Amino acid sequence: MTTQVPHDDAIDEHIATFTNEERAELAAADVALDIASLLYRARKQRRLSQQAAAMRAHLQQQAISRMERASVRVSLATLQRYLGALGYSVDLVVKDAETGEIVGSASLCGLAGSSRASE
Numbered sequence: 001m002t003t004q005v006p007h008d009d010a011i012d013e014h015i016a017t018f019t020n021e022e023r024a025e026l027a028a029a030d031v032a033l034d035i036a037s038l039l040y041r042a043r044k045q046r047r048l049s050q051q052a053a054a055m056r057a058h059l060q061q062q063a064i065s066r067m068e069r070a071s072v073r074v075s076l077a078t079l080q081r082y083l084g085a086l087g088y089s090v091d092l093v094v095k096d097a098e099t100g101e102i103v104g105s106a107s108l109c110g111l112a113g114s115s116r117a118s119e
Helices: 009-018 020-046 048-058 061-068 077-087
Strands: 091-095 101-105
Touching: 009 048, 020 061, 020 077, 048 061, 048 077
Parallel strands: none
Antiparallel strands: 091 101
C-alpha cells in the first residue's frame, strides 16, 4: 500500500529540487501573477471594461489583457500611467527583507496622471 502525500507537501518537495535559477523564475512568476491580479481587481473596482480602461490610459485593449494575464513584464511607468488613469495612486515602500522594517516610502501619484508618465 502506498502512502498518499498531501498535495501541498508534494509541491513543496518538487520545488525543493529546483535550482536557484528555477526558484528565482518561480518567484518572478508569482510576483507577476500578484500584479496581474491587482490590475484586474483595480479595473473591476472601477466597473470598467478592458476597452474603457485602455482608452483612459491611452493604451490598447490588448495591452490591458496581457497585463491582467501576467503575460508581459509591466514597467513601473506603465503601472503609474494605467493606475493613475483609473484614479489610483501608486506608492513604493522599501522594507528590510529580514525584519520587515520600513526603510522608506515614496508616493508616485504625482507622476501617474502627468504627461511625463505617458511619454
